[in-house]
Amino acid sequence: MSARSVAQEFFACLQSGDADKVSGLLASGATVALVPLGVTGTMAGEGAAYLQALAEAFPDLMVRTRRLFVTADNAAVAEVTLDGTQAADFLGAVNQEKHFDLDQAWILQVDDQDRITAVTGYWCQNQAYRRLGVKRLDKISITAR
């Protein structure tokens, strides 16, 4: 394994919604920061909850890796695109069965045992809301048809 292959495995799990398999990639106490959601915590807790919500809301989710490089400190940096069709409410946005595509960037810090120690995700939540028909940031559950 290498940081690159660990990252490829991570995004395969993101696509399949397999939180259990993700846990096999993690070091003990691996942390997560989902920057647009203001969420920080552990991958076992907050990270797994996000992956589960994503999988439930978009059961046909596709994750396409557009760029992947590994830095000198063994961080895998990736740009990915998520594609799917909404099938359940997601982060407060009601389900309108809309198509969803979202570009994201992730930093996965990998240790010398090829385990992920820290996950950081960046994306534009405004773009996500726009795709899902949300019209106002203070009323996420109110959507346009």
Next chain:
Amino acid sequence: MSTSPVSPAATRATSAQATAESFFDAYRRRDVEAMVDLCADNAKFRYVPFEVWARQRVVRGDGQVCTVGKAIWTTLIDAFPDLSNSVTSVRGDEDGNVAVEVSIGGTQARDFGVIASRGGHYDLPHLFLLHVDGDGFIDDIVAYWDSADWQKQLDWLEVD
């Protein structure tokens, strides 16, 4: 005086990181010309969250540094005259790729796109992915941030 051996790969990564740091130093000085001077002539530019949905088309922050990038930076600094940044991490690889986590913020003095000026202040985490070519010039800039957080800080709650 002895010098420690430095691999060419480490040198490339270190050099690319230094170029990235110079870019954000120039940005902190709000010196757009210096920012552009650090970039190759045809450097690519993509601000991922930047999209304006009009009735017939979507305008995206996608093009070249010398055209789209320079215009966005100039307009942003005009709207936020005290715009500044604080770099929190810089990571590079041996191929000239650099990832920079940076907080950018400022106080709004003029309208910016659809965001009407109410004099608000924002501080927003960004991730920049740069590529530095073999001559030491930035030839690709991609940036991610969350416009929902940005707009909320500036009291603009419309998604479109």
